[in-house]
Amino acid sequence: MKKEKRQSLNFDSRAVYCPPDEATKSISPPIIMSSSFQYDAEIFQRIIDGERKSVNIYGRCGNPSEYQFEEQMMMIEGADACLATASGMAAISVTLFGLLKSGDHIVCDWTTYSSTHEMLDHRLTDYNIETTFVDTANPDAVRAAIRDNTKIIYFETIANPSMKVAAIPPLVEMAHERGIIVICDNTFASPYVMRPLEWGVDIVVESATKFIGGHSDVIGGAICMKSEILPKDFLEQIRWNTMVKLGAPIAPFNAWLLSRGIQTLSVRVERQCQSAAILAKHFENHPTVEKVWYPGLASHPQHDIAKAQMPKFGAMLTFDVGDGDRALKVLDNLDLSCFSASLGGVRTTTQIPALMAFLDIPKQERLEMGISDGMIRVSAGLEDVEDLMADFDAALALL
Ligand SMILES: Cc1ncc(COP(=O)(O)O)c(C=O)c1O
Missing domain, CATH: 3.90.1150.10 (Aspartate Aminotransferase, domain 1)
Structure with missing residues (x-):
């Protein structure tokens, strides 16, 4: 099935459909466990020419089972691009370290997952990146917290553990007027319940460990993007300049388990x-x-x-x-x-x-x-x- 047709299907069909493996025609995708891949002169030249994702280089840089999972995530989040990571926290860290520079500022909701809160409140401060914590369900509080150097507005679609739900449209509007990137953690909702990219959010991070995997047997994460503000190849940029450098790729078997989980998500x-x-x-x-x-x-x-x-x-x-x-x-x-x-x-x-x-x-x-x-x-x-x-x-x- 052509990608455009799959994108036009309803959620359940997008989640279940998986293209057959080209080499074997298996309808369950193979798990490619290899950490390394053999080059020949032509492949080597393509790598030298800068072609990266379509050539398998080394497991930390990407893997066919990972790409399969990324494709399925794009389908269910309504994303233009996806980058899979070793965990939900890896998705959050790679996104933040990929986007932020010393001197940047974040406006974040008071209630986020504890490790996210600690990362913003303690770790990023070591790099001269400051966060103002506010109630993102109150757009006036968010507006008041925005500074000239604010780069990101961050919240969770359903916040942990208060179950708070922020109104997304006013946040997106005030962010985009100022060129600020809106990021939300959709873990508690899952893409079945909420698809923030459809509401104008620029980046969605997910702990796929949770509803996407669904069986408490795998750790993984995903960064999905659809944005008018960020460059179209932003996730490919952070794959190379952040994810590969931090060493945070998803393992092939985990990617496979998560691809399987997506099929029964609904x-x-x-x-x-x-x-x-x-x-x-x-x-x-x-x-x-x-x-x-x-x-x-x-x-x-x-x-x-x-x-x-x-x-x-x-x-x-x-x-x-x-x-x-x-x-x-x-x-x-x-x-x-x-x-x-x-x-x-x-x-x-x-x-x-x-x-x-x-x-x-x-x-x-x-x-x-x-x-x-x-x-x-x-x-x-x-x-x-x-x-x-x-x-x-x-x-x-x-x-
Ligand atoms: C809302 C939320 N985001 C992110 C994470 C981190 O996910 P992971 O454990 O896959 O790193 C969690 C973990 O519980 C979470 O609850």
Whole structure:
């Protein structure tokens, strides 16, 4: 099928279709495990002439299994270009180190994944790159934070763990008027729930480890781009000047697992969103639960924005049981759901953000980010939702 035709298909068809392998006609793509590739005089000349992606040079520079995954990511994100990376954090680091120079400034949401926050708040400051943290759901706060040297506005489509949803159009408008690049981390939503490039965002970073892989068995990341501001070959530039130099390529087998995950993304996430919505309603009416954060609930502060931007509200939710000890007691007594790091897999996973992902962030800072001690974050999986509710109810009854 021609690429243009595939691009014109609906999401599910774009995700499932995979061109047959040219050499073997296998409909499941081969995994090319080689770290090195044999040259001949003609290939060697092409490399010398600067032809790079179409010639296999060395595993750290690129690999056919990686290109296959990048092609599929482009299809599901609606991107013009994609660069796969070893992890979600590699996607974020490569993007930031590829774009920023000493003296640049970033405006970033208060609540992002903890390692992203730390990278901006501590690591990049060592290179004279400053970040102002604001509430990106408040466009006035973002406008006030922009400086002459602001290069990037950064946020997560559904923020971790507050489930905050920023209105994208005003952010894109104010950024593009000033030549600022908009980057968003779409990990919590997944491209099934939200495709930020369709809303004018310039770069989307994803931890493919989560919903895209979907089975808690692979680490990987992707940078997808569709931008009027950045050069068309920007991702190829950062492949060579940043990703290859930092040594952050995805492993071939991981790329293959992620390509396979994309093919079932819709059916998994559709069902996971349904279960998350049922669980959120259930917790909202639960006597032991103090508060629930889920974009699909009318009580969620950005419910209307979420409704306008997303056909689904995602498979992630958070609820509060009062304090860290109570949260730990609940998670320690779950049988069906799994108390573990990460999210987006077929099994329901739970964690306590204050004691896990955000443990290294000082308490006051964490509370300002809206992360209370008693929060429990849930990634809804594919188990029967009645069984899940019974599992949570049994654990909550012990409080
Ligand atoms: C929103 C978000 N972005 C990025 C990452 C980093 O992804 P990875 O673990 O694949 O590096 C995570 C990890 O949990 C995350 O939750």
